[in-house]
Amino acid sequence: MEKxxxxxxxxxxxxxxxxxxxxxxxxxxMLTNHDLKPVEPERRQWGPWxxxxxxxxxxxxxxxxxxxxxxxxxxVGISWWQSWLxxxxxxxxxxxxxxxxxRIGATYHISFPVIARSSFGIWGSLWPVFNRAAMACxxxxxxxxxxxxxxxxxxxxxxxxxxxxxxxxxxESTNTRDYVSFFLFWFFSLPAIWFPVHKVRHxxxxxxxxxxxxxxxxxxxxxxxxxxxxxxxxxxxKATGSALGWAMVKGIMSSIANFATLVVNDPDFARFxxxxxxALWSQLFSIPIGFGVTSFIGIxxxxxxxxxxxxxxxxxxxxxxxxxxxxATSGERFGVFIISTSxxxxxxxxxxxxxxxxxxxxxxxxxxxxxxxxxxGYICAIVGxxxxxxxxLSSSNNFTTYLSAYSVFLSSxxxxxxxxxxxxxxxxxQMCDLYSARQSSPYYxxxxxxxxxxxxxxxxxxxxxxxxxxxxxxxxxxGATYLYDLNYFCGFIxxxxxxYLLCRYFPIPATSDRWMEVEDEIRNPSVxxxxxxxMDAVSEGSRAKYDxxxxxxxxxRQRNLxxx
Numbered sequence: 001m002e003k004x005x006x007x008x009x010x011x012x013x014x015x016x017x018x019x020x021x022x023x024x025x026x027x028x029x030m031l032t033n034h035d036l037k038p039v040e041p042e043r044r045q046w047g048p049w050x051x052x053x054x055x056x057x058x059x060x061x062x063x064x065x066x067x068x069x070x071x072x073x074x075x076v077g078i079s080w081w082q083s084w085l086x087x088x089x090x091x092x093x094x095x096x097x098x099x100x101x102x103r104i105g106a107t108y109h110i111s112f113p114v115i116a117r118s119s120f121g122i123w124g125s126l127w128p129v130f131n132r133a134a135m136a137c138x139x140x141x142x143x144x145x146x147x148x149x150x151x152x153x154x155x156x157x158x159x160x161x162x163x164x165x166x167x168x169x170x171x172e173s174t175n176t177r178d179y180v181s182f183f184l185f186w187f188f189s190l191p192a193i194w195f196p197v198h199k200v201r202h203x204x205x206x207x208x209x210x211x212x213x214x215x216x217x218x219x220x221x222x223x224x225x226x227x228x229x230x231x232x233x234x235x236x237x238k239a240t241g242s243a244l245g246w247a248m249v250k251g252i253m254s255s256i257a258n259f260a261t262l263v264v265n266d267p268d269f270a271r272f273x274x275x276x277x278x279a280l281w282s283q284l285f286s287i288p289i290g291f292g293v294t295s296f297i298g299i300x301x302x303x304x305x306x307x308x309x310x311x312x313x314x315x316x317x318x319x320x321x322x323x324x325x326x327x328a329t330s331g332e333r334f335g336v337f338i339i340s341t342s343x344x345x346x347x348x349x350x351x352x353x354x355x356x357x358x359x360x361x362x363x364x365x366x367x368x369x370x371x372x373x374x375x376x377g378y379i380c381a382i383v384g385x386x387x388x389x390x391x392x393l394s395s396s397n398n399f400t401t402y403l404s405a406y407s408v409f410l411s412s413x414x415x416x417x418x419x420x421x422x423x424x425x426x427x428x429x430q431m432c433d434l435y436s437a438r439q440s441s442p443y444y445x446x447x448x449x450x451x452x453x454x455x456x457x458x459x460x461x462x463x464x465x466x467x468x469x470x471x472x473x474x475x476x477x478x479g480a481t482y483l484y485d486l487n488y489f490c491g492f493i494x495x496x497x498x499x500y501l502l503c504r505y506f507p508i509p510a511t512s513d514r515w516m517e518v519e520d521e522i523r524n525p526s527v528x529x530x531x532x533x534x535m536d537a538v539s540e541g542s543r544a545k546y547d548x549x550x551x552x553x554x555x556x557r558q559r560n561l562x563x564x
Contacts, residue, residue: 018372027437031122033368035361038431039109039271043198046272048282050201054269054353055283057204059290060211061350062146062317062343067258068295069302070315071251078247080299086248087295088288090255095287097256097263099280100418105267106279107517108429112267112358113365116413117434118510119420119499120457122441123448126366128413128457133362133380135261135406140355141384142392144189147347148182149318150340155181156325157337174390186385189348193356193377198272200352207349212294214342218317219297221324221335226304249485253407255291256488260407263414265358276517318343356380408468411488412460415495416453423496424503427517430510442510452502460495 018033071083078086104115112132116125155162165177192203223229270279298317305314305323314320321336328336356377363376371379421427433441437448445451467484470476483490 016370018368018370018375020369025437028435029369031368031437032435033364033372035364035373036111036114036368037435039198044109044272044274045198046201046269046278047274048278050204051269051273051279051282052286053208054201054204055286056290057207057211057346057349058353059287059294060207060215061143061294061346062150063143063258063350064291064294065298065301065317066315067254068298069313069317071247071254072299072302072313072315078244078251080303082244082248083251083299084292084296086251087255087299088292090252091259091291091295092288093252094256094259094263094291095284097414097418098259098266098287099284100422101263101414102266102270102279102283103276104417104421105270106273106276107427108431109271110267110431110434111271111361111365112264113362114434115267115417115421117443118425118429119416119450120453121445121448121450122434122437122443124445124450124454129362129365131409132261132264132413133359133366133376135410136265136355136359136362137380137383138387138389138406139261140351140359140380141387141389143347143351143355144186144381144384145182145389146318147185147189147344147351148178150344150347151181151185152178153318153321153325153340154337154344156322157333157340160325171388171390173388178390183385185344185347186381189351190378190381192348192352193360193381194374197269197357197373200357203349203352207345210342211346211349214339214346215294215297217335218321218339219301222301222304222308222320225324226307229300246482246485253485253488255295257407259287260410260414260488261358262354264410264417265354268358268361269353355384407488408461408464408491411491412457412495415460415492416456416499419456419496419499420453420503423500424508424511426512426515428510428512429518431518433510442508445508450508452499452506452508455502456495456499459498460491463490463494 020029020033021037024032068083068087071078071086072080101112101115105111108115113125113129116128119125120128152162162177165175165180167175167177169175169179192200195203266279266283270283273279301317301320302313302315305320306312309323314323318340321340324332325336357373359380360371360373360376363371363379364373421429430442433443436444438444443450464484464487466476466480467482467487470481471484
């Protein structure tokens with residue numbers, strides 16, 4: 001009887017398994033499935049205009065508005081043009097980081113979890129992947145909560161008494177009305193997770209038309225209510241001297257922190273590019289332009305609220321739309337409904353692009369035998385429902401503190417990953433070995449963990465720890481606070497610098513002494529042992545040229561190209 005029960009249990013467990021390539025060992029089944037393998041040419045359907053549309057669509061979301069407008073409200077208090085300058089600088093830098101990581105995915109057509117294996121080890125990559133997946137799940141909940149606020153406005157525009165829905169929530173940060181709206185947005189977002197990544201680009205195309213139109217309509221409406229731009233642009237900055245300088249630094253870092261997860265996430269989309277160049281200039285320019293324009297709209301709209309209603313600017317555009325509903329005519333209520341509907345669509349697209357796809361890809365790497373991107377995306381949605389995102393958005397201070405906190409961890413991951421690919425390996429990756437659990441694999445390192453990568457990662461975090469303690473209310477030295485204000489740069493520079501020095505003095509295998517990318521030579525992505533010749537990751541000439549062997553104990557590499 002026990003054997004029968006065990007066989008039935010095994011039968012159902014096998015039913016849950018995702019399809020896998022034949023000939024894989026048990027260890028390889030923990031390293032690969034269809035969603036983790038290099039993207040075959042048939043699915044490389046993203047051209048440069050798809051990336052432009054993707055980022056334009058992604059820029060028009062409430063989160064972008066809140067980051068820029070929060071700079072002119074609360075304790076920060078800089079002027080509108082200073083806030084916009086911070087946005088341009090921050091998102092231009094973010095665009096550079098994005099293109100650096102995106103090129104890896106666009107060249108080798110692999111996702112972040114696979115790329116991380118070269119810098120953290122075959123098994124060691126699981127922690128950075130889990131770290132990023134957890135952040136994406138939290139961020140999914142935050143974006144879904146903001147989307148729920150859009151639903152609230154939609155329903156209030158139709159039924160004004162929805163505003164007075166009886167409250168049964170004990171929390172001071174939310175109520176029954178807002179949670180019902182949050183659940184509705186969350187529930188109707190689920191079908192969008194079903195579509196494969198190479199096809200979801202159509203959602204971003206639709207969003208790229210509707211969301212900007214709503215943003216421009218909101219922009220014009222706010223200016224008309226404020227009786228022109230004049231009163232808005234004449235508002236000055238509350239901060240002066242060094243306080244002004246550091247306020248602008250914080251604004252720049254908040255813009256970069258908004259991209260912290262997207263920097264490591266970009267290969268998940270860039271791997272579907274037809275060729276590496278398609279993911280380069282299109283992203284480098286569309287990111288600062290798209291986010292700069294959206295932020296300008298958010299800044300002006302937020303500044304207009306101080307002119308219209310007096311007092312402190314309303315940093316959340318949804319709160320301002322809610323005030324527009326007070327005593328509104330039927331035409332104004334219809335306008336609020338259209339704008340809030342478009343914003344809900346914007347939140348949906350952003351949540352799919354930045355969170356469910358990235359979390360799904362990461363979870364695929366954590367348990368590839370049973371998870372794919374689709375299943376991981378639904379797990380991400382469940383976690384987003386179970387968390388309490390309203391606590392992060394209770395004030396602009398909580399919001400920016402959260403952004404800074406999670407960027408500390410992701411900046412170190414990005415620092416190690418970018419240094420490994422561009423400086424240490426000079427663009428050279430051995431594709432089959434990224435899916436190999438053999439001890440002879442150049443990415444196996446020590447028991448599957450790369451101690452150099454982890455040392456650099458921890459160093460990048462430690463430089464910001466004291467400042468983070470100060471950010472949550474504890475008294476710390478002023479120097480630590482200033483370092484924390486530059487948290488992303490500090491984490492990135494320390495992690496990448498430490499990794500470079502460790503690899504310099506403790507050399508690693510599978511590197512090149514000159515720039516060497518295989519570009520579009522990947523044709524048949526078979527990763528089973530013995531199929532190395534079938535995966536055309538590198539041509540036969542390149543494979544012979546880069547033939548190497550590794551002496552792990554002495555740390556010496558013998559290769560015909562020299563040493564790193």
